[in-house]
Amino acid sequence: MPTAAIENATIAYRDGGPRDGQPVLLIHGWPDDASTWDEIAPLLHGAGLRTIVPTLRGFGDTRLHGDAPPFGNSATLAIDMIGLMDAIGVERFMVAGHDWGSNIAEALAVGWPDRTERMAMLCSPPRLGGVPTPSFDQTQRQWYHWFMATKRGAQAVRDDRRGFARRHWDNWSPAGWYNEATFDRVARSWDNPDWVDVTLHSYRCRWEEAEPDPRSIWLEDKIRETQTLSLPTIYVQGADDGVNPPSASSTVPAKFAGPFAFVTVPGVGHFAQRENPREVARHLIHLFTGDIATLADSTDRSLPMTKATSLIVGVAAAGLIAATALGIAQAQGRSGQLTQVAQFDHQVTGVAVVADGRRFVNFPRWTDDAPISVAEVMKDGSLRPYPDAKWNSWRNARANELPVGHYFVCVQSIVPDGHGNLWVLDPGAPGNEKILEGAPKLVKVDLQTNQVSKVIAVPGDVALQGTYLNDIRFSPDGKIGYITDSGTRGAIIVVDLEYGKSWRALDGHPSTQIDKTVKVEIEGKPLVRPDGRQPMFSADGIAISADGRTLYWQALTGKTLYSIDTALLQQGRGEQDRAAGVKTVAQTHVADGLWMSKAGVLYLTSPTDYSIKRLAGSTVETVLTDKRLRWPDTFAEGPDGTMYVTASHIQDTQWFTPGAPPSVRTQLFSFKPAG
Known part of the structure; x- marks a missing residue:
């Protein structure tokens, strides 16, 4: 088992699952050890999640340094966890904790809200707002707290730690839930020389019979001062828990102001993840990979998560639904030249950054x-x-029910025109399938008034059945738009933005079609659907020179970058003249997004090797590579020259990963322009 040195301890931990998966911190409780997650972790790995499973101070192979005091209060243990995540280079994470781990997770959410994305608390209620003196019934169930506060009780624990722990295993869950081999294996973790002292301090401190670690006082105070948390959370309750029964968790829902679900697991006691790991894992996977809108229920928070539905409906509530369902989270993590700006719970494609620095994103309806x-x-x-x-x-x-011309149906791209407007490109083809009649359109939004000022419908003789309006660029005067059609018959679609007319150019020309010799592979493996089809997208990425005279494009399923003089694309020019004017710029690679920067650098995304490249003469060179760029998709440029790129995770969708959830987690990144 690897270890990581932190301020006062060396933490033993396990790091499993896909290295590029979303990190989940799994924290065990007392009296237990890290093996409590042994049957949970592989199921999370199968859902594409990375797991970090630490052994807490006082347990197993984790060791305190030198004469470091054996503090065990929750805030100190949370500081240990942050130290571990820093040591292994994990900036943002989701967390699930059982028993002690539940309250450690809570402390992480309070102390580091910008790093803790989602949380599952198992079988131990939150301590937000302070811990009141329990009822006499609950005091009887927690007799061991008071027993350990006495000198004789403490000595009894030192004399027979296994006998003391066995009492709780027997009383907290239904009879017969564990076997002797499991108990003996876990009990070896309690042979740690600091186990008793850490245990005694943990329970004495929570009732003010011992002082907390001075390093953690700020966090203990913050937990007492915090009344509610808003991060997406589930609370898992064993229906037959003998120490924290359902009656002891009746106030839990009131502690959470954001998406929340109270999950009762029937037939299990306090060690829910050991007693019914598949059921617990199912709920964890839903929380960590699913749509958090299903966690929000304003009427009955006790609904199991699989039955919870959002009761917020109607146009007026769409903003609130979006704010919770998309689950955006700011991130500060860096890896080389790439900075994560935001994270989403749905598939993002387009990004736009306008003159005043505002940032916009869009979400097409492909698999959800x-x-x-x-x-x-x-x-x-x-x-x-x-x-x-x-x-x-x-x-x-x-x-x-809704008129397709007055709603966003399937937005693929959003691009500012440099004249105070944001244009929304809507192919009108949910699932990248059949076009809904009347749905393909360009919507112009005035960035000053934040109101739609114009809608240009793309007629059926231009947006053919099988067309997919992919991306758009504008002439410098803002009067002409150039759109790539990445559908079954590729083309460049030209739009007169003043008069609303549009026409197809290079319709069926080899430069706008897929290259049938190209095989899309990621890490040496073909990217194919279950029926054997690979991504098949015609003219996709598009860019325009600063003077507006040269248009660049490439088929995604292609390896050649082309250009043309935009004068040849104007209405009235013949297709023969256009075909003769097409130029081969460079031999490239599978590329999705293109962008011509203000500095005149043409950038290309490279989805098959997680990289960003740029044109260098008649060749391309790599700007940066980062495994977090799972299908780098679309570019934008900020007013200060910072480049932005979305990661749309196409390879992780149901199209190419059977069994994947409908929604995939995606990101927005930024990087400084190449020198």
């Missing part, structure tokens, strides 16, 4: 019915439906 289509990323990390809730209130389930 995203609760928002276009959002402004606010300074506090929340999402605001943009330009308003009504435009974002389309749902696939209401496809026959």
Whole structure:
């Protein structure tokens, strides 16, 4: 088992699952050890999650340094956990904790809210707002707290730690839940020389019979001062828990102001993750990989998570749904040149950064019915439906009720025109499948008034059945838009933005079609659907020179970058002239997004090797590579020249990963421009 040295201890831990998976910290309780997660962790790994499973101070192979005092209060243990995550380079994480671990998780959420994304508390209620003196019934169940506060009680624990712990295993869960081999294996962890002292301090400190670790006083105070938490949370209650029965957790829901679910697991006691690991893992996977909108229930918070549904409906509530369902979280972590800016619970594709620094993102409806289509990323990390809730209130389930021309149906791209407007490109084809009649459109939003000022419908003889409007760039005067059609018959679609007319150019030309010789592979393995199909996207990435005279594009399923003089794309020019004017710029690679920066650098995403590249003459060179760039998708540029790129995780969707949830977690990153 690897170890990590922190301030006062060396922590033993296990690090499992995919290295690029979302990290989940699994914290054990008392009297138990890290093996409590042995049957849970592999199930989380199968869901694409990385697990970090530490052994707490006083247990197993974890050791305190020198004469470090054996403090055991929850805040100190939380500080240990942050030290561990720092030591192994994990900035943001989700957490599940049982018993002691439950309150350590709570302390992490209070003390480091910018790092703790989601939380599962198992079988030990929160201590937010302070711990009141328990009822006489609960005091009787917690007799061991008071027993250890006495000199004789403490000595009894020192004399027979296994006998003391066995009493709790026998009393806290239904008879017969464990076997002797399991108990003996776990009990060896309690042979740690600091186990008794850490145990005694933990229980004495919570009732003010001992002083907390001085390093942790700030956090203990903050926990007492904090009344509620808002991060997505589930509380797991064993229906037959003998120490913290359902009656002891009746006030738990009131402690959480955000998405929350109270999960009762029937037939189990206090060690729920040991007694019914599959049921517990199912709920953890839902919390850590699923749509958190299903956690929100304002009427009955005791509903199991699998039955919980959002009761917020209607256009007026779309903003609130979006703010919780997308679960955006600001991040500060860095890896080389790449900085994570935001994280989402649904698949993101487009990003836009406008002149005043505001940032926008969009979510197409590919494998899930995203609760928002276009959002402004606010300074506090929340999402605001943009330009308003009504435009974002389309749902696939209401496809026959709402007029497709006045709602965002399946937004693929959002791009500013440099003249105070944000244009929203809507292919009108949910699931990247059949176009809904009348749905393909361009929507112009005035960035000053934050109101829609124009809607340009793309007619059926331009947006053919099988067309997918992918991305758009604008002429410098803002009068012409150029759109790539990445559908079954690729083309460049040109739009007169003043008069609303549009036409197809290079329709079916080899430069706008897929390259049938290209095989899309990631880490040497073909990226294919269960039926053997690989990603098949025609003209996709698009960029335009600063003077507006040269347009660049490439098929995603391709390896050649092309260009043309934009004068040849104007209405009235013949297809023969256009075809003759197409130039091969460079031999490239599978690429999704393109961007011409203000400095004249043409950037390309490279999804198959997690990298960003740039054009260098007639070749391309790598700018940065980072495994977090799971399908780098679309670029934007900030007013200070900072580049932004989304990671849309196409390879992690149900299309290419059978059994994956409908929603995938995605990110927005930034990097400084290449020199």
